[in-house]
Each structure stands twice: as C-alpha cells, then as structure tokens.
Amino acid sequence: MQQIMGKIMKKVPSGELFRMNYKSIPVDYEMNQLKSINIEETEGWALRVIHTGKIGFSSSTAQNQIDRMIDKAIEVAQLGQTAHFDFPERITPYEKQEVKLYDPSVKEKRLEEMIETGNMIVERVRSINPDLRCDTGISKQEGNIQYRNTYGGSFDYQKTMFSHSVMVQNTMDNDMMMLMESQQWGSASLSLDPLWARLERKIKWSEKVVGIKSGNKPVIFTPKALLVLILPLISGLNGKLVNKKISPLQGKKDQSLWSSLLSLFSDGNIDYAGGSAPYDDEGIKMQRLPLIKKGVLKNYYYDLQSAAEAGEETTGNGMRSSFHSSPSPGVSNLIVAKGKTSLEEMIKDIKEGIIIDQVLGLGQGNVLSGAFSNNVQLGFKIKNGKVAGRIKNVMISGNAFDVLKDIIAVGDEASWVSGQHYFPHIYVKSLSVSTKV
Amino acid sequence: MRTRLAKALSNQKADYLEIRLEDYESTHIRFQGNDMEKISSSQEMGGNVRALVKGGWGFITFNRWDNLENKVKQAIEIATLIGNQKSCLAETEPVVELLQADCGRDFRKIGLKDKSAMMKNYSNIMVSYSSKIQSSIADYTDQYRTVHFANSEGTYIRHERPYLSVHFTAIARDGDDVQMAHESTGSIKGYDSAEQLSSMAQKAAQRAVNLLKARPVQGGEYTVILDPVLAGVFIHEAFGHLSEADFLYEDSRMQSLMQLGKKVSSPGLSVVDDGSLPGLLGTSRYDDEGILTRKNYLIKKGILTGRLHSRETAARMGENATGNARALNYHFKPIVRMTNTYIEQGMTSYRDLFSDIKKGIYARHFYGGNTTFEMFTFSAGEGYMIENGRLSEPVRDVTLSGNLFDTLYHIDGIGNDLKIIESGGGCGKNGQSPLPVTFGSPHIRIQNVVVGGSR
Numbered sequence: 001m002q003q004i005m006g007k008i009m010k011k012v013p014s015g016e017l018f019r020m021n022y023k024s025i026p027v028d029y030e031m032n033q034l035k036s037i038n039i040e041e042t043e044g045w046a047l048r049v050i051h052t053g054k055i056g057f058s059s060s061t062a063q064n065q066i067d068r069m070i071d072k073a074i075e076v077a078q079l080g081q082t083a084h085f086d087f088p089e090r091i092t093p094y095e096k097q098e099v100k101l102y103d104p105s106v107k108e109k110r111l112e113e114m115i116e117t118g119n120m121i122v123e124r125v126r127s128i129n130p131d132l133r134c135d136t137g138i139s140k141q142e143g144n145i146q147y148r149n150t151y152g153g154s155f156d157y158q159k160t161m162f163s164h165s166v167m168v169q170n171t172m173d174n175d176m177m178m179l180m181e182s183q184q185w186g187s188a189s190l191s192l193d194p195l196w197a198r199l200e201r202k203i204k205w206s207e208k209v210v211g212i213k214s215g216n217k218p219v220i221f222t223p224k225a226l227l228v229l230i231l232p233l234i235s236g237l238n239g240k241l242v243n244k245k246i247s248p249l250q251g252k253k254d255q256s257l258w259s260s261l262l263s264l265f266s267d268g269n270i271d272y273a274g275g276s277a278p279y280d281d282e283g284i285k286m287q288r289l290p291l292i293k294k295g296v297l298k299n300y301y302y303d304l305q306s307a308a309e310a311g312e313e314t315t316g317n318g319m320r321s322s323f324h325s326s327p328s329p330g331v332s333n334l335i336v337a338k339g340k341t342s343l344e345e346m347i348k349d350i351k352e353g354i355i356i357d358q359v360l361g362l363g364q365g366n367v368l369s370g371a372f373s374n375n376v377q378l379g380f381k382i383k384n385g386k387v388a389g390r391i392k393n394v395m396i397s398g399n400a401f402d403v404l405k406d407i408i409a410v411g412d413e414a415s416w417v418s419g420q421h422y423f424p425h426i427y428v429k430s431l432s433v434s435t436k437v
Numbered sequence: 438m439r440t441r442l443a444k445a446l447s448n449q450k451a452d453y454l455e456i457r458l459e460d461y462e463s464t465h466i467r468f469q470g471n472d473m474e475k476i477s478s479s480q481e482m483g484g485n486v487r488a489l490v491k492g493g494w495g496f497i498t499f500n501r502w503d504n505l506e507n508k509v510k511q512a513i514e515i516a517t518l519i520g521n522q523k524s525c526l527a528e529t530e531p532v533v534e535l536l537q538a539d540c541g542r543d544f545r546k547i548g549l550k551d552k553s554a555m556m557k558n559y560s561n562i563m564v565s566y567s568s569k570i571q572s573s574i575a576d577y578t579d580q581y582r583t584v585h586f587a588n589s590e591g592t593y594i595r596h597e598r599p600y601l602s603v604h605f606t607a608i609a610r611d612g613d614d615v616q617m618a619h620e621s622t623g624s625i626k627g628y629d630s631a632e633q634l635s636s637m638a639q640k641a642a643q644r645a646v647n648l649l650k651a652r653p654v655q656g657g658e659y660t661v662i663l664d665p666v667l668a669g670v671f672i673h674e675a676f677g678h679l680s681e682a683d684f685l686y687e688d689s690r691m692q693s694l695m696q697l698g699k700k701v702s703s704p705g706l707s708v709v710d711d712g713s714l715p716g717l718l719g720t721s722r723y724d725d726e727g728i729l730t731r732k733n734y735l736i737k738k739g740i741l742t743g744r745l746h747s748r749e750t751a752a753r754m755g756e757n758a759t760g761n762a763r764a765l766n767y768h769f770k771p772i773v774r775m776t777n778t779y780i781e782q783g784m785t786s787y788r789d790l791f792s793d794i795k796k797g798i799y800a801r802h803f804y805g806g807n808t809t810f811e812m813f814t815f816s817a818g819e820g821y822m823i824e825n826g827r828l829s830e831p832v833r834d835v836t837l838s839g840n841l842f843d844t845l846y847h848i849d850g851i852g853n854d855l856k857i858i859e860s861g862g863g864c865g866k867n868g869q870s871p872l873p874v875t876f877g878s879p880h881i882r883i884q885n886v887v888v889g890g891s892r
Contacts (some may be wrong), residue, residue, distance in 0.1 A: 023621035032686040036494040037515040040768065043500045057477040063501040065480055072667040079553045109517060131475040133688065174842050175809050182580035201713070214656065244469060246572045246608045248615050282824040290573050324479050361814040364805035366835060368608070369615045371653075374813035375807075395838045395889030397656065434889050 004066050005148050007046070011070050012268035015049040016087045016151045018281065020323050022143030027114045029136045032122050034115060034164070042126055044323030044376065045383035050086065051077035057326045081223065092285060094155070094278035099286075101278075103187040106140050114138045119163070124196070127167055128203055128328040133241035135167040139388065147283055155279050162188040163419065167197060170206070177206045177390065179378055181224075181357065186272030186361025194415060202357060205380045208389035212381050212435055218353035218408070219396065219431040220382075223415045223423035225356040230334065230364050230423075232400040233264065234369040237278065237291050239302035239317075241368070243309050248273075249297060256296045259407035261339055266291040266317065266334035274419030275332035282318035282327050289315050303329045324334050335360040335422045339410025346409055348385040355380040355387070356396065366403045373397035395434045403428050438595070439533075441586035445505035451488045452524035454590040456486040457725070458502055459767040462545070463580035465552055468560040470572045476553065483546075483767040488512035489548030491520025498768050527758040529728055529749040531591035536722055538597040542581040543573030547628050552577060552711050555631065556603075559638040565608045566615035566642035569649060571610035575638065577631065582766075582807045588709075592727040600607060600718075600873060602861035603631050605638050609645035616833070618644035618818060619804070621861030623718050623873055626876050644802070646817055656890035660797035661837060662790055664881050665856035667803050667817055671780050672708055673864070674806040675813035675841045677876075678733045680710070681761075681773040682750035684810075691810075692754075694842075697741055702845035704739040705783055712760055712776030718873040719776035723760070726771055730760035735778075736845075757760075765869035766877050772867060779877035783851025788848045790882045797823040798888060800835050812836040836889040843885075852884030 001017065008015045021043040028036050046059040047069050049172050056077025058069045117138050125134040141161040148154045165182035181199050183190060200402050221229065233243060236249035249257075268286025270276050277286055289299045303318030304308065306329055319330030347355075359374035376394040411424030442456050460482045467475040485498040486508045495516030497508050544552075556575045563573035584597040602623040609616050620641040624630035663671060685691045713721055719891030722729055726748050734742045745752070749763035750773060762771035791799075802818030820835035821828045856877055863871025 006616050017691065033687075034493070034519050036496060037519060038496040038770075039497070039511065039515065040498045041500065042498070042768070059477065059479040060480045061483060066638075067482070072480075074478050075549060076478055078477050079549055081475070102562075111515070115518070127467060162448075171688070171694070174694070174811065174840070178809055241705060246610065248613050314443075324481075326475060328478065359814060361810060361816065361836065362807075364807060364814070365816045365836065366615070366617050366804070368617060371834050373816065373834055375812055375838040376888075377809055377812060393812075393838070393840060393887060395656070395836065395887055397834065397836065397889040407821070417496070424721045432890065433654055434887055 001146060001148050005150065007066060008070055008299045009150050010165060012049045012051050012074060013150060015047060017148050018320070019324065020044055020143060021147040024139060024141040025111070026139035027111065029118050029122060029134070032126065034118060037111065046079040046320070046323045046326070046430060048072045048123050048326055049073045049077055054078065054080040055081055055083045056080050061326045065261060080394055083305070085304040088153045088283050089150060089151040091153045091155050091279065091283045095158070099257040099416065101157060101159040101186055101267045101276060103160050103272070106162045106188045107142050109140050109162070109188055114140070126164070128200065131170060132285070133169040137165045139163050149283070154303060155283055157278055159277070160186050161274065161419070164192060164195065167169050168196065168199065168203065175191055175209060175392070177208065179203065182418065183416065184274050201373055202378070205226055205387050206390045210381050210389035211381040212354065212391050212394060212433070213433050216430045217433050218341055218350050218427065220353070220355045220425055220427045222355065222357045222425055223417050225359055226336065226423045226426055227362060228359055228372050228374060228422065229426070230336070231406055232367050232372070233292070234331055235367050237300050237301040239310060242300045243306055246368065252297050253300070254296060254298070257401070258292065258295040258404040261293055261407045261410045262295050263290070263337035265290055265335040266333070267329045267335050272332045273416070277332070280316045280318045281320040283319060284314050284316040286316045286332055287316070301329050301331060303327050311336040335420065335421050336414070336424060338412055338414050338424045340412050341427070342412050343408035343425050346425060346429060347382055347387060348380045351384060353382045354391060355382060361372055370399040370401035372400055385406055390423055397432050397434070406430065439587065439593045441505070442585065442593065443853040445509055445627055446587060446589045447507055449513060449589070451516065451587055451723045451859060453489040454509060455586065456484065456505065456509070457767055458585045459582060460681035461582040463554065464549065465580065465679045466556050466577040467626060468556050470485060470564055471557070475555065476549070480755070484869050485767050486512040487577045488516040489524050489526070490516035492522035492524050493517070493519025494504065494770070495803050496770055497741055526748040526751040529748065529758060532636070532727060533593045533722070536594065536647050537594045537597045540599045540625065542628040544599070544601060544628040546579055554868065559605065561633060561653040562635055563605060563642040567609070567646050569609045569611060569646050570607055571615070571643055573642070574604070574606040582641070586725070586727060592782055593729055594723055598625070599627060601631055603634055604861045605613065607641040607645035609649050611649045616645050616648035616651060618648060623859050623861040625718060625720065626716055645832060646835050651820070651833040653834045654798065654832040654888060654890040656888060658796050658885050659888055660825065661886045661888070662797065663882060664801040664880055665854065666858050667800050667815065667877045668780060668802045668881045670749040670806045670815050671813070672780050672806045672878060673775060674815055675844065676708060676735070677710065677775045678808050680745050682744050682746045682754060683693050684774040685744070686753045688749045695741065695744070697743070699741045700739055701741045701842070702736055702739045703848050704844040705851050706736055706739055706845065706848055707734065708736040708778070709734055709762070710745060710775050710778045714777050717777045717857065717875045719851050719875045724762045724765045724771070726762040728758045728760045728762065729797060730776060733759050743880040744858050745773050745775065745788065747771060757767055763872060767871045772869065774866065774872055775864060775874050777857065777875040779855065779857060780851065780879065781877050782853055782855040785850050785852055787852055787854060790852055790880055791823060792826045794823045794826055798832070798835060799823050799828060800837065811841050813841055821883045834890060838887050838889060844883060848881055849882040849884055852879035852881065855879045
C-alpha cells in the first residue's frame with residue numbers, strides 16, 4: 001500500500017485509500033436438505049481525493065488499476081462536491097483489547113462442523129413437527145480493512161462474523177406460516193439456545209389461526225419487528241438529511257419528542273457485534289453516541305463532510321456501504337435501552353391486542369415522514385391476557401414519530417437482531433389495525 | 438478467452454461445470470437539490486465457477502481471473518461434500534455466440550461534464566417547481582458490462598450488456614409534513630434514454646407537492662382501480678414470484694397449490710413473462726445458463742398454464758427450461774427470475790372500469806412492493822378516492838395488501854390500455870437486487886382489497 005500511496009501523492013496532495021477484502025463461506029439448506037456451499041472472495045479498493053477543494057472518488061476491484069483510479073478520481077473531482085473537511089492527520093492507534101472483533105475460531109471452523117450444525121438444526125425443527133419445512137444457513141466470514149491517507153494517517157483491522165439463520169415454513173391448504181430467526185456474531189462460540197427458545201415459542205403460538213376485528217389496538221413489537229418504528233428515526237437523525245432540512249427532526253435537538261421510556265444509542269464499541277469497529281470508515285474512533293435519551297433528541301449523527309457543513313464535530317459515523325461508495329452518515333450498532341417490564345407482564349396487561357413479529361414492506365413507504373403501513377407477515381392475537389393464536393390478512397399503519405410518544409412499557413430483556421440491533425420488546429398504546437371483515 | 442475457459446473446464450470430474458467472467462465500468466452521479474452530492478467512477482472485474490456433483494452445487498466467486506483450473510477444482514471439492522443424489526439438468530444444445538450490445542449512443546463516449554450538466558438541469562427543474570419543494574435527488578447510473586460464459590457442455594457466450602438508470606425523488610415539505618415522490622427509468626438502449634426526461638423530473642415535483650394536500654387514506658376494504666404501473670407491480674410481486682419454480686420443485690404442498698391446469702383467477706386474466714421482447718430491460722437473448730429466452734404464459738384465461746424455470750427446476754419437475762435463470766452479477770448463482778412480466782390487454786375502456794364504483798380508490802404509481810408466497814403488500818405513490826364513478830379527493834399512504842389467491846379471483850375488470858413500464862428500480866430475491874426487469878398491465882379493477890390506514 002505504501003507504494004501506491006507514493007503514486008497518489010505525486011498527483012494529488014490530499015487523498016485516502018481504503019481497501020477491504022473478505023472471504024465468506026455460507027453453507028445453505030433448502031427444504032430440509034443441504035443444498036449448496038459457496039466460497040466467496042471479494043477485494044475492493046476505493047480512492048477519495050480532495051483536488052482544488054473538491055471531492056473526487058473512484059473504486060476498483062483490481063490493484064493493477066491504481067493509475068487509472070487516480071486519474072479518474074482527479075477527473076471526477078473537477079465536478080465534485082466542495083470539501084468542507086480534510087482527512088485526519090493522526091489516527092489514534094487502537095489496542096486490540098479495546099473492542100473485540102476477531103475470533104480465530106471462526107476461521108478455524110471446518111466445513112464438516114458447519115454441516116453438522118445444519119443437520120442438527122433441521123432435525124430439531126422437524127422433531128417439533130415433521131410437516132415443517134426448514135431452510136437454514138450457517139455462514140462464516142473474515143475480513144480485512146486497511147486505510148492510508150496522504151498525511152500519514154492509517155489504520156488496519158480484521159474482523160470475523162459467524163451466523164446462523166433458520167426459516168421455518170408450514171403450508172396448509174391456502175395458509176402459509178413463515179417464521180424467520182437468525183443470529184450473527186463475531187465469535188463462533190455463541191449459544192443457539194435463545195434462538196431455539198424464540199423459535200419454539202412462536203411455532204406454538206402459530207398453530208391456531210384466529211380472527212381479529214379492525215380497530216385501534218394496543219400492540220407489542222418484538223425486537224425483530226421494532227425496526228418498523230426505528231427506521232424513521234434512523235433516517236430522521238441522519239446529519240446529512242438534517243443539513244438539507246428534509247428531516248422532520250431538523251432543529252429539534254434537546255427537545256422532548258417521545259416517551260421518556262425511549263432511549264436510543266449508536267454504539268460501535270461492543271465486542272463482536274456486527275456494526276462494531278475501532279474506527280468508522282474515515283478513520284474516526286467509533287463511540288457510544290446517545291441519539292435519544294429518555295425521549296429527548298440528544299444528537300444527530302455525522303460523517304466528516306456533513307459535520308463540517310453543520311459546524312459540528314463528526315460523531316464517527318462515516319460509513320461505506322461497500323467499497324464502491326464514498327462515506328456518508330450511517331449507524332453502527334443500534335441499541336434501544338432496556339426497560340423494566342417482562343413480555344409476560346405486557347401480554348397479561350392486554351385485553352385485546354396484537355404482537356407483531358415480522359412485517360412485509362419494511363421501509364417501503366415514506367420513511368422520512370415517519371409514516372408506515374405494513375402487512376403483518378407474522379403476528380399473534382392477544383385475548384384477555386393470553387396469546388390466542390396467529391393472525392392473517394392484517395395491516396398495521398401509523399406514524400412512528402407519533403406512536404413512540406405513547407409507549408406503555410419497554411421489555412426487560414433485549415436480543416440482537418441481525419447482529420447489529422440490540423432491541424427489547426416495546427408495548428405501545430394504540431395502533432391502527434386493518435383487516436378483512 | 439473461449440480457449441482459456443474451455444481449457445479450465447476440460448478433464449474435470451463433475452456432472453456439470455460453468456465459468457462466468459465479468460468486467461464492468463460504471464459512472465454514478467447524484468445531485469441533491471442543486472448541489473452535486475456524489476460523483477464516482479468505478480471499475481470491477483470478477484468471476485465465478487459453479488460445479489454440480491451428484492445433485493450438489495459448489496460455487497466459488499473471486500476477483501482475480503488467474504488459476505481458473507484451481508478454482509474449478511475447489512468448486513468440485515465442495516460440491517462433492519453435498520452431492521447425494523442424481524444430478525438433474527434440462528437438456529439443451531450447446532451454443533457459441535458473441536452478442537454485441539445493440540444500443541444507440543454509447544454512454545462511455547459521453548464526458549462526465551455532459552452527464553453532470555444534464556442531471557443538474559433535471560435537479561433544477563424539480564427544485565424550481567414550487568417553493569414547497571424542500572429538496573430533490575437526481576441520480577444517474579450507467580454500467581457497461583461484458584460477460585463471458587462457458588460451460589462443460591461446450592457453450593460459450595460473450596455478452597455485452599449496457600445498462601443505464603435515472604431516478605428522481607422530489608421532497609416537498611409543509612411544516613412537519615414531509616412528502617416524497619419518485620419517478621425513474623431504466624434502459625438497455627444507451628445514452629439517448631437518459632435525455633429528454635425534463636417532464637419526468639417535473640412530474641416527480643408535482644406529485645410530491647400534491648401529496649401535501651392529500652389526506653391519509655382511511656383504512657378498510659375497498660374496490661380498487663390500479664394504474665398500469667401498480668397493476669404491473671402487483672402481478673410481478675404477488676403472482677410472478679409464485680411462478681418461480683425454485684421454491685416449488687421440492688415442496689409437494691406448494692406444487693399442489695400451483696398445479697398446472699388449475700383455475701386460479703377470474704376468466705379474463707392472462708399473464709405472460711417474456712424475456713425475448715425486443716429492447717426491454719428484462720430482455721436478453723439467452724438467460725445466464727445459456728438457454729434461449731421465450732414467451733411463457735403463466736395464466737391463460739384464468740387457468741394456470743406455466744411457470745418459470747432454471748435448468749435444474751425444469752428437469753426436476755419434468756418440464757421444459759424457460760430461459761429464466763438469471764444472476765445479478767458474478768457474485769451470485771443464476772436463480773429463477775422474471776424478465777418482462779405483464780397482464781395481457783382486456784376489452785374494457787378506462788371510463789367503464791370506474792363507472793359503477795360507488796366508493797373506491799384509484800391507486801397509481803408505487804413506492805415499493807413485497808411478498809411472501811401467498812401474502813403481498815404494495816404501496817401506491819399516489820391515490821384518489823372514487824365516488825359514484827368519479828375521481829374525488831386525493832389521498833396518501835395507500836398500502837394495499839392481501840392474499841393472492843383471493844385477490845386474483847376479485848379482478849373483475851381489465852382495461853384495454855396495456856403499458857409496459859421500464860423503471861429504474863429492479864427486482865430483489867435472495868439478496869440479488871436490483872435485477873433489471875419490466876412489468877406492465879392495462880388498468881385493472883379489483884374488488885375487496887384491504888387498504889391500511891388510519892381509522
């Protein structure tokens with residue numbers, strides 16, 4: 001990389017080179033059978049330059065294209081956005097023990113072991129009910145990130161990820177039940193027990209299909225479904241959208257907007273979580289950033305450019321969705337603070353209401369405005385403090401910014417969703433529920 | 438290249454092997470409001486090897502094109518770990534063909550300055566449309582891809598695939614109320630299709646501003662008329678995906694639900710998927726397994742008549758390959774996908790569709806759609822109440838949802854104004870998104886649709 005940096009410095013005084021490479025090995029089962037094994041290797045290079053005050057960006061998969069990348073980035077910069085920042089001169093070295101990201105046992109996991117786990121999962125699902133169809137995947141990944149800039153700023157780190165996903169399906173006549181659970185973690189030692197507990201409970205709740213009438217009803221969102229309410233917050237708190245004045249949350253810092261039971265953090269320092277890293281993708285230390293504290297909007301999140309535009313400090317949220325995209329504000333791990341109420345207590349409290357576990361059409365409407373309208377792909381009816389069965393053909397809708405004002409209780413346990421969201425159950429007062437009569 | 442690939446595939450122990458090598462270059466420009474937000478140029482090389490051994494698939498992806506023989510061996514090795522039955526692929530004649538892109542002006546020959554000036558102009562049209570327009574996004578992507586495909590049966594296809602898309606998002610704001618509207622187009626026909634989109638940009642702005650005036654729809658059950666865009670999304674999402682044989686072929690229960698010859702809809706409905714229609718986004722001479730694309734009837738006059746196959750699903754179900762195995766790019770295996778999917782033209786005029794509706798909704802455009810087998814949901818980008826056969830006030834946040842099998846029977850009016858839509862988005866399945874497809878339909882009327890909304 002040093003040689004390449006030399007080449008860059010000859011042509012442009014200010015630039016950063018980002019390299020990522022990773023290897024993933026997913027083992028996939030379909031319809032109760034081992035179906036495929038992939039070995040996926042990806043390598044990518046990204047170059048961002050500031051040339052005569054403007055930003056240029058180019059990317060490539062091939063190291064031998066570096067000369068072309070430099071020329072392209074400079075060409076692009078002539079038309080590019082004005083840079084309000086410069087690349088960091090000093091990047092504080094990180095100590096491996098600060099945040100754990102790499103577990104050698106992931107790399108050492110043999111294919112045969114992964115197949116054994118897959119077989120075990122299929123057998124266990126089928127032992128609950130032999131009519132169930134099970135698709136499962138076990139996957140391991142290791143990645144390397146390298147960063148250098150023309151001022152001598154640099155960092156490197158390695159990261160591992162191990163994941164299990166289970167899809168259970170039951171088809172009867174014109175009815176289909178589909179249930180998905182997964183877990184992702186940087187270490188291979190995570191127990192599958194919590195996943196089984198969730199899966200078995202929901203299979204049991206699903207056995208009977210029950211009707212429900214349209215109306216406004218209390219609703220419990222499971223951790224998996226909570227993104228329905230959190231997604232509008234993620235886009236509304238994005239510093240770039242705030243700067244552009246298109247976020248409805250713009251100008252509302254330090255205002256109390258939601259229930260005091262709601263606290264939300266972006267935290268990149270959690271051992272082995274999917275969104276963790278010592279630095280964001282611009283070399284800024286990741287932090288635990290309070291976004292909402294007891295219902296009060298505390299912070300927007302920024303990358304270098306959007307922070308400079310706003311006259312703020314970056315929050316270490318400069319993220320690249322792949323090596324082909326330049327950094328923009330993004331969240332690391334999202335944490336919703338736990339509350340004091342158990343799921344059982346929430347259910348007991350409801351005379352008639354629903355539990356929402358999976359929805360269709362997440363993020364499909366006008367997310368920015370907070371509006372959501374989703375088909376409940378997997379949901380359960382609560383009748384007189386007990387789960388009565390599975391509901392079908394039901395839609396929920398509302399505005400997340402309003403719904404979050406009326407939280408009755410927050411769960412006392414939280415679980416990781418897709419390795420990056422640590423969410424509890426959330427029980428809200430009332431939501432519009434529409435269904436076929 | 439052909440010799441190089443043939444060499445890597447020769448003398449290997451597998452039931453079937455294929456290699457795909459790809460390179461592409463692409464440009465991306467994005468304006469937010471009148472400001473350049475992003476401009477980038479990227480270049481990518483990669484490939485994959487897929488091996489079939491005793492019914493098990495091994496799949497390797499990579500960026501470096503060296504040591505192909507070793508990569509083939511590695512793919513065979515992992516396929517062997519899985520294989521425990523007889524391999525099964527639909528028969529096909531090997532083909533050797535070099536396919537040139539048939540596109541008007543090559544966007545690679547247009548300078549970044551010209552592309553950027555064009556997009557800036559579109560941005561300006563949106564932003565200056567009204568003082569209510571808070572911001573806008575104008576997004577341009579072009580990509581020129583060359584794909585080399587070879588398999589162990591002697592097929593070699595080199596395919597040049599240009600692709601271009603333009604997206605407009607207009608964001609209107611009135612106090613805390615923020616509304617958005619999207620318009621987009623995609624094309625395989627070169628740079629010409631990116632020009633002259635001024636009226637499309639204006640339409641995005643107009644729709645966003647109009648949404649500020651619309652009230653949220655009241656939830657409930659309605660008679661709904663869908664415009665060709667939304668009807669096209671509906672047939673793609675709700676029905677098209679169910680016709681993809683990869684989730685049927687091992688599932689006897691799903692097969693009985695989707696048995697050919699079964700009556701599945703009202704008698705006027707016919708649905709087609711056709712990857713051979715000239716010049717459309719979902720069009721290609723061959724699919725990504727080297728099978729010729731063709732016109733496939735999925736529903737003919739209310740009867741389930743066909744489904745979409747890869748070579749494996751066709752063979753396993755004892756049916757013919759249909760040319761529907763498609764891969765987004767070299768990172769992915771070809772899986773069963775749609776191409777250009779549409780509802781065939783009916784006889785009813787637009788006016789007659791509305792005439793006897795007492796209270797209903799006219800739903801137009803789309804934000805997005807989603808499905809899990811029998812259940813679907815899709816959101817309209819624009820909506821109007823219908824009262825006594827006439828359009829009345831505008832409504833918003835219209836999301837339609839239901840059970841496919843019920844809904845197909847509830848289609849009781851099919852217009853005579855078929856339109857195929859080339860949007861800039863695409864279809865997503867198993868992480869492969871956005872795959873270029875088109876969808877289309879005439880206006881259709883559906884009874885008893887659940888619409889989510891306030892109560």
